[in-house]
Amino acid sequence: MSLKKFVLGVVGAAVLAAPFTTAAPALAEDTLYLPKLVYRTGPFAPGGIPTANGAVDYWAMINERDGGVGGAKVIVEECEFGYNTDRGVECYERTKNKNNGALIYQPYSTGVTYALADRTRTDKIPLMTMGYGRADAGIGTAFPWVFPLMTNYWGQGTGIMKYIAEQEGGIDKVKDKTIALVYLDIAYGKESIPIFRTMSEKFGFNLKEYPVTFPGIEQKATWLQIRRAKPDYIVMWGWGAMNQTAIKEAKNIRFNMENFIGNWWAGAEQDTVPAGASAVGYKSATFSNAGKDYPVIQDIMKHVYAKGNGKGEDNVGQVLYNRAVITQVFIHAGILNAQAKFGVKAINGEQLRWGLENLKMDAAMNEKMGIAGMGPEISPTCADHVGGGGFFIQQWDGKKFNVVSEALTPMNDLVIPAMEASAAKYLKEKGLDAVSCN
Amino acid sequence: MFYREAGQFKSSYKEDQAIFPILQDRIGIAVLLVAAYLVVPFVMSEYLIGAIMTPFLILALAAIGLNILTGYAGQISLGTGGFMAVGAFSAYKFATWSIALGGAEGTIPLVLTILLAGVVTAIVGIMFGIPSLRIKGFYLAVATLAAQFFIEWMLVKVGWFTNYSPSGVITAPPLEILGYLFDTPAEKYIFTLTFVAIMAWAAKNLVRSHIGRGWMAIRDMDIAAEIIGFRPLQTKLSAFAVSSFFCGVAGALWAFVHLGTVEPEAFGINRSFAILFMVIIGGMGSILGSFIGAAFITLLPIFLNNVPPLIGWNIGVDMVAHLEFMIFGVLIIFFLIVEPHGLARLWTIGKEKLRSWPFPY
Numbered sequence: 001m002s003l004k005k006f007v008l009g010v011v012g013a014a015v016l017a018a019p020f021t022t023a024a025p026a027l028a029e030d031t032l033y034l035p036k037l038v039y040r041t042g043p044f045a046p047g048g049i050p051t052a053n054g055a056v057d058y059w060a061m062i063n064e065r066d067g068g069v070g071g072a073k074v075i076v077e078e079c080e081f082g083y084n085t086d087r088g089v090e091c092y093e094r095t096k097n098k099n100n101g102a103l104i105y106q107p108y109s110t111g112v113t114y115a116l117a118d119r120t121r122t123d124k125i126p127l128m129t130m131g132y133g134r135a136d137a138g139i140g141t142a143f144p145w146v147f148p149l150m151t152n153y154w155g156q157g158t159g160i161m162k163y164i165a166e167q168e169g170g171i172d173k174v175k176d177k178t179i180a181l182v183y184l185d186i187a188y189g190k191e192s193i194p195i196f197r198t199m200s201e202k203f204g205f206n207l208k209e210y211p212v213t214f215p216g217i218e219q220k221a222t223w224l225q226i227r228r229a230k231p232d233y234i235v236m237w238g239w240g241a242m243n244q245t246a247i248k249e250a251k252n253i254r255f256n257m258e259n260f261i262g263n264w265w266a267g268a269e270q271d272t273v274p275a276g277a278s279a280v281g282y283k284s285a286t287f288s289n290a291g292k293d294y295p296v297i298q299d300i301m302k303h304v305y306a307k308g309n310g311k312g313e314d315n316v317g318q319v320l321y322n323r324a325v326i327t328q329v330f331i332h333a334g335i336l337n338a339q340a341k342f343g344v345k346a347i348n349g350e351q352l353r354w355g356l357e358n359l360k361m362d363a364a365m366n367e368k369m370g371i372a373g374m375g376p377e378i379s380p381t382c383a384d385h386v387g388g389g390g391f392f393i394q395q396w397d398g399k400k401f402n403v404v405s406e407a408l409t410p411m412n413d414l415v416i417p418a419m420e421a422s423a424a425k426y427l428k429e430k431g432l433d434a435v436s437c438n
Numbered sequence: 439m440f441y442r443e444a445g446q447f448k449s450s451y452k453e454d455q456a457i458f459p460i461l462q463d464r465i466g467i468a469v470l471l472v473a474a475y476l477v478v479p480f481v482m483s484e485y486l487i488g489a490i491m492t493p494f495l496i497l498a499l500a501a502i503g504l505n506i507l508t509g510y511a512g513q514i515s516l517g518t519g520g521f522m523a524v525g526a527f528s529a530y531k532f533a534t535w536s537i538a539l540g541g542a543e544g545t546i547p548l549v550l551t552i553l554l555a556g557v558v559t560a561i562v563g564i565m566f567g568i569p570s571l572r573i574k575g576f577y578l579a580v581a582t583l584a585a586q587f588f589i590e591w592m593l594v595k596v597g598w599f600t601n602y603s604p605s606g607v608i609t610a611p612p613l614e615i616l617g618y619l620f621d622t623p624a625e626k627y628i629f630t631l632t633f634v635a636i637m638a639w640a641a642k643n644l645v646r647s648h649i650g651r652g653w654m655a656i657r658d659m660d661i662a663a664e665i666i667g668f669r670p671l672q673t674k675l676s677a678f679a680v681s682s683f684f685c686g687v688a689g690a691l692w693a694f695v696h697l698g699t700v701e702p703e704a705f706g707i708n709r710s711f712a713i714l715f716m717v718i719i720g721g722m723g724s725i726l727g728s729f730i731g732a733a734f735i736t737l738l739p740i741f742l743n744n745v746p747p748l749i750g751w752n753i754g755v756d757m758v759a760h761l762e763f764m765i766f767g768v769l770i771i772f773f774l775i776v777e778p779h780g781l782a783r784l785w786t787i788g789k790e791k792l793r794s795w796p797f798p799y
Contacts, residue, residue, distance in 0.1 A: 040755060041756050079755065082759060086704070089697065090493075093484070096485075097484065097485070114700075114701065115698060186703050214703060
């Protein structure tokens with residue numbers, strides 16, 4: 001081998017190895033590092049894009065308007081994982097130690113949530129799974145680092161049931177009705193099944209389960225079965241491209257859209273607009289209201305979009321966009337809490353956990369953060385990582401979503417024992433001890 | 439220069455049958471192993487060890503498994519993901535078995551749990567290998583595809599496999615051997631590396647043995663193999679059994695060591711395809727090729743994903759993801775055109791050239 005080739009080879013190897021080397025040394029100034037696992041590609045991109053845009057725009061606005069949180073600049077970095085659990089874990093590992101360590105993760109994926117639940121425990125980084133992820137993670141003593149921070153799937157299921165009962169004129173009237181549960185056949189969709197089975201036994205309605213295979217584009221056979229079963233209500237646990245397909249198929253079998261209720265991941269403009277006229281009358285749960293009239297959205301328009309720095313103008317004010325903004329507001333409030341308590345600008349993950357466990361998102365605080373009337377009021381504690389909260393049923397009128405119900409709360413007498421049982425089983429299988437909250 | 443064998447004479451059958459007959463290879467492997475055990479865990483960052491090296495090793499193990507079946511025995515299989523899932527879920531069942539019976543947790547030692555999971559997978563593999571006696575090639579690929587779908591469906595459908603977990607996700611117990619807990623990325627890496635090194639060594643020896651020669655004879659021409667005395671039934675089924683054993687262990691490691699918690703979706707059809715591509719790109723019928731292929735398929739996308747930000751090219755992550763798919767696809771086609779026998783063949787050619795350097799022919 002000639003010297004020239006040898007040198008070229010060494011240089012080539014160095015270039016190839018460079019992307020795998022560790023990040024540059026930490027910055028001297030105080031910063032808050034918020035990596036964001038996103039999926040702007042893949043079958044769930046319709047939901048992934050607005051949620052990513054909402055988060056990025058919110059922090060861009062905070063940096064622009066307030067110069068960061070409490071004087072510490074916020075660094076947001078996206079890592080694309082395409083709703084692929086392996087790549088999500090890789091993204092997590094890639095980002096967790098950068099810029100003095102990541103503060104929090106919000107993967108918007110049940111699979112990644114499950115995989116990270118253990119890792120964040122060792123790494124002491126909170127994992128915010130607002131309205132998704134493990135249903136049992138609300139038990140703070142078993143999952144000290146996971147924050148579902150909203151009614152979980154089981155709570156949501158019971159709330160939707162309450163709404164159905166209200167439509168029928170009482171919970172005793174649902175007896176002998178048929179309710180079809182259409183769900184995406186992965187961990188996310190299946191989370192809903194146990195609570196519906198429990199309710200079916202308790203309230204006497206007839207539950208029919210219809211799995212839709214991942215990623216949910218092929219549904220013809222499922223809907224033929226549903227047509228034959230003639231359900232009184234359809235409840236849907238869908239995500240991404242599955243939802244619009246389901247809405248169209250429901251229309252094709254001439255199902256009364258008034259009685260078709262999606263969960264809160266199946267109720268955004270991305271689901272109804274592509275379905276066109278079929279979607280009129282479709283209902284879904286939601287804990288984040290759509291619209292651009294809220295002060296926080298106005299600030300984003302003013303400080304980000306007016307200066308041409310926005311990520312996606314079309315998404316602003318949409319259900320999922322606003323939901324992502326609310327999630328970031330809670331993180332923001334958690335950071336403020338932690339900064340006040342520990343007296344440092346650049347807090348770490350452990351301190352943020354304290355901040356989130358001591359959140360008080362009441363009406364006054366929501367007003368202060370600019371999200372009054374836009375999201376739920378919650379007050380989590382160390383033992384209770386859900387912190388109350390309620391949600392609504394919204395209906396699509398062909399142009400926008402309108403809230404059509406009173407605030408719904410879960411049937412906690414059913415949900416909490418189920419969560420506790422599941423969390424206890426998790427601790428036992430993992431050989432872990434519950435964390436003390438005293 | 440590097441591979442000149444002058445003076446390396448073999449004077450006994452033992453030497454002639456050595457796994458690495460050339461001194462340079464022996465030194466190379468020794469250096470590689472020492473580096474893998476003693477340098478990598480200390481030099482590389484946690485990210486590289488935990489998120490790159492460990493999954494790479496596990497997938498290389500699965501690729502060895504598939505290579506035994508497809509590369510050496512000539513039985514095309516699309517059921518690798520399914521077999522990995524069997525390994526993962528049976529390891530989980532073994533690990534939690536004692537709890538179900540009311541005993542203490544971890545009564546079955548961890549290593550035994552993983553090996554038993556491999557045995558269960560081998561049995562399942564034999565069952566799905568039975569059709570291989572009557573059907574070949576693409577037809578067999580479709581039959582193994584059925585295994586993939588059936589296993590995935592069954593694990594989703596039957597709650598017993600997940601101990602009735604509401605979402606169908608299993609959670610692996612802590613990695614503990616004789617009271618020592620493997621929990622840092624470096625420790626998990628060493629754990630995986632030990633499994634992979636021993637099993638790769640076993641595979642290498644297996645394919646050089648009577649059994650391995652039987653597989654290759656069946657692959658090259660089954661009728662001729664039968665005439666010279668190999669029994670197709672035993673030979674084909676043993677290939678399925680050994681291959682599934684490897685895939686099962688890889689699946690158990692994937693669930694227990696890499697992810698910690700896993701759902702059947704993690705072992706979907708895409709996993710089967712990815713591992714088949716590793717074998718095709720790495721090199722059919724080559725243990726080394728399994729490693730090279732696994733590196734190509736797992737590391738390259740992550741590498742491509744890291745390049746644009748590194749060179750200061752500020753584009754959106756979605757654009758990076760799309761670029762990654764495009765470049766990756768082009769590279770696969772390029773390599774298959776340049777070297778249809780896989781990347782391992784490039785290494786072999788390189789070795790041949792070095793042997794006759796400076797006058798390669």
